[in-house]
Amino acid sequence: MHQYQLIHIPRGLYTLRLLLILVVALALPFLALMIIEVHLNFVLIISICFLIAFLLFKLSARLVRNDLYAVINRDSLTIIETSSITKKNRKWEFNWTNLNSYVFETTQYYHILRLYIAEGKKITLTFDHNSQDFSRFEKDFHDKVLAINKNRDSVIYMSPSIYETKTGLILAALLVLLMIGWPIAAWWNSKDFQIGLALIFYSGAGFFIYMVYQYRRSKK
Amino acid sequence: MTATQAEHYQNLAGLGLSGSVGNGRNLYSISEGGGNQLFFAGSQSGGSVQYAGIFNGDYTLRDVVNYGMAGTGLVLGGAEAYLRNVKAGYAVKGTKTAQKVIKNVMNPSITKVARTAKGLGVAGVLLNGTITGVNWYNGQDVTASQVADLAISNGLIAAGGLAIMSAPVALIAVGTYGILDSFGAFDGIKSYLGGDTVALEGYRPD
Numbered sequence: 001m002h003q004y005q006l007i008h009i010p011r012g013l014y015t016l017r018l019l020l021i022l023v024v025a026l027a028l029p030f031l032a033l034m035i036i037e038v039h040l041n042f043v044l045i046i047s048i049c050f051l052i053a054f055l056l057f058k059l060s061a062r063l064v065r066n067d068l069y070a071v072i073n074r075d076s077l078t079i080i081e082t083s084s085i086t087k088k089n090r091k092w093e094f095n096w097t098n099l100n101s102y103v104f105e106t107t108q109y110y111h112i113l114r115l116y117i118a119e120g121k122k123i124t125l126t127f128d129h130n131s132q133d134f135s136r137f138e139k140d141f142h143d144k145v146l147a148i149n150k151n152r153d154s155v156i157y158m159s160p161s162i163y164e165t166k167t168g169l170i171l172a173a174l175l176v177l178l179m180i181g182w183p184i185a186a187w188w189n190s191k192d193f194q195i196g197l198a199l200i201f202y203s204g205a206g207f208f209i210y211m212v213y214q215y216r217r218s219k220k
Numbered sequence: 221m222t223a224t225q226a227e228h229y230q231n232l233a234g235l236g237l238s239g240s241v242g243n244g245r246n247l248y249s250i251s252e253g254g255g256n257q258l259f260f261a262g263s264q265s266g267g268s269v270q271y272a273g274i275f276n277g278d279y280t281l282r283d284v285v286n287y288g289m290a291g292t293g294l295v296l297g298g299a300e301a302y303l304r305n306v307k308a309g310y311a312v313k314g315t316k317t318a319q320k321v322i323k324n325v326m327n328p329s330i331t332k333v334a335r336t337a338k339g340l341g342v343a344g345v346l347l348n349g350t351i352t353g354v355n356w357y358n359g360q361d362v363t364a365s366q367v368a369d370l371a372i373s374n375g376l377i378a379a380g381g382l383a384i385m386s387a388p389v390a391l392i393a394v395g396t397y398g399i400l401d402s403f404g405a406f407d408g409i410k411s412y413l414g415g416d417t418v419a420l421e422g423y424r425p426d
Contacts, residue, residue, distance in 0.1 A: 022342070026349040030357055034423065045357075046350045053346055106304050108297065108337065129334060135311040135322065162388065171388040178395030179294070183287065185402035194369070194398060198290040199344035201394045203337045206297025208388050214305045 004137040006068040007128035008081050009110055014064045021060070025053035065128055070137060072144055079125070092123060096148050101157035104138055108207045111138075116159075163208075163215040172212040175205040289340060296337035303330045359422040365411075367419045372397075 029048045033040065040048075063084055071078040077099075079092045098118040105112045110126035111134055117123065127134055145156045162168045179202065186193040307326040310318040349370060356362050400406065 018342070022345055022349070025346060026353060030353050033357060042350075042354050045354055046347065049346050049350045050343070053342065106308070108300065108334070130327075130331065135307075139311060139314060168388070171392065174392055175388065175395065178392065178399060182395055182398045182402065183290070185399045189402050189404065191402045191404075192369075193287060193290070194401070195289060195344040195348055197344075197394050197398055199293045200341040201293075201391055201398065202290045203293035203297040203340060204388075204391045205395070206294040207301045207337075208297075208391065210298040210301035211305075214301065 001074075002072045002140050004070040004072075004133035004140075006070055006131040006133055006137060008066045008068040009064060009126045009128050010066060011126060017060055017064050021053055021056045024056060025049050028052055068125070068127070068131075072137075072140055096144070096156070097152075097154075099145075099156050101159050102141075102145070103159040103161055104141075105161040105163075106211070108204055113141075114159075161215070163211040164219070168212050169216070172209045175209055179205055289344060293337060293340045296333055296340070300330065300333045300337055303333060355422075356420060357423050359424050361418040361422045362420040363416045364419040365416060 026049060029045055029052065033045075066084050067082045069080045069082075076093055076095050081090045082088070083090070094117055099115060100118060101116045103112075103114045105114070109129075111129065111131070113125045113127065115123040115125075131137075142158070145158065149155050162171075182198065182201070183193060185191075303326065307322055307330060310322050310326060352362060352366055352370060397406075
């Protein structure tokens with residue numbers, strides 16, 4: 001029996017928190033300025049906005065990280081998640097024989113594990129990158145599946161991650177075109193380069209393209 | 221020059237910026253009738269769609285910052301992917317030395333790069349939002365188009381961005397939106413929502 005302490009990020013809550021922080025960090029300084037009626041310069045105002053956002057991110061970080069306790073047994077996999085807000089537990093448990101396939105995928109924001117169970121059931125877990133036992137969990141999970149596949153007729157498939165598929169390659173090519181095309185289009189039309197979106201896009205696109213490149217290179 | 225404009229110049233002087241009213245290679249300009257505009261050049265009163273052009277040399281400090289930050293985001297995203305692959309290589313080895321390298325070298329490096337890469341997106345939204353807010357606080361009207369731009373940016377980043385950032389389709393959607401918006405494909409929708417109609421009058425305390 002192997003045990004792992006992991007951290008699960010509930011994506012809905014994570015998104016809601018981000019939206020709230022953006023709204024509060026943008027609105028609060030101007031509300032304060034309206035009340036005290038003082039003119040501050042741009043640098044000071046933006047510094048206050050960033051400081052508020054930073055503090056809110058720090059203070060609320062624990063709220064969007066659920067403790068996740070995983071146990072790999074000889075016959076089964078058990079996962080118990082404890083909500084950081086309600087402290088309620090949620091439990092998944094299934095036999096290895098019921099597992100059809102799985103995929104581990106490293107993304108810019110989470111490690112994702114998708115489990116495809118018998119009868120079409122699917123479980124998606126999004127682990128925080130800083131989960132202390134994640135590397136060990138991933139390695140042991142692979143080893144366990146390999147051991148099971150040796151001893152029985154049916155096979156648990158390890159599905160390829162998006163980076164290894166042709167779809168991933170096509171998407172990477174599209175991203176390259178968009179990466180080049182967007183600033184050119186903005187320049188050409190003398191339009192604003194929407195930096196908020198651009199930063200999300202370029203950072204994510206750089207990550208995705210490099211992952212596709214790396215996976216395809218390691219295949220050769 | 222009004223008292224507000226004079227104060228605005230003082231603020232800009234505090235930033236170490238200089239510029240002129242009107243056309244030219246400005247870091248900023250004062251709009252004709254809609255109040256002050258920080259870091260914007262060549263825009264009409266209350267306008268939100270037309271901004272400084274790079275090709276005619278009429279770019280703003282904001283453009284330079286925006287393109288620079290986007291380039292930084294791209295490099296950081298790639299660097300993070302590279303480091304994660306190196307870490308995965310060590311994890312496969314499974315030796316004690318490899319585990320030490322992961323713990324002492326790889327994890328701290330990845331944490332720093334990843335935090336900065338993710339933070340840049342949020343910083344971009346805050347920067348855009350604050351610029352609009354400062355202009356409004358300095359008396360410039362906020363148009364329906366500007367509100368739509370801000371709402372779409374925030375909405376896409378929050379709902380479509382971080383939540384499903386792993387889905388490259390979301391990235392394609394964001395990139396396609398950026399290009400189509402540059403060609404004015406959404407101007408019709410923005411006009412329908414109010415276009416250059418003032419959605420929020422500039423803050424002008426009596």
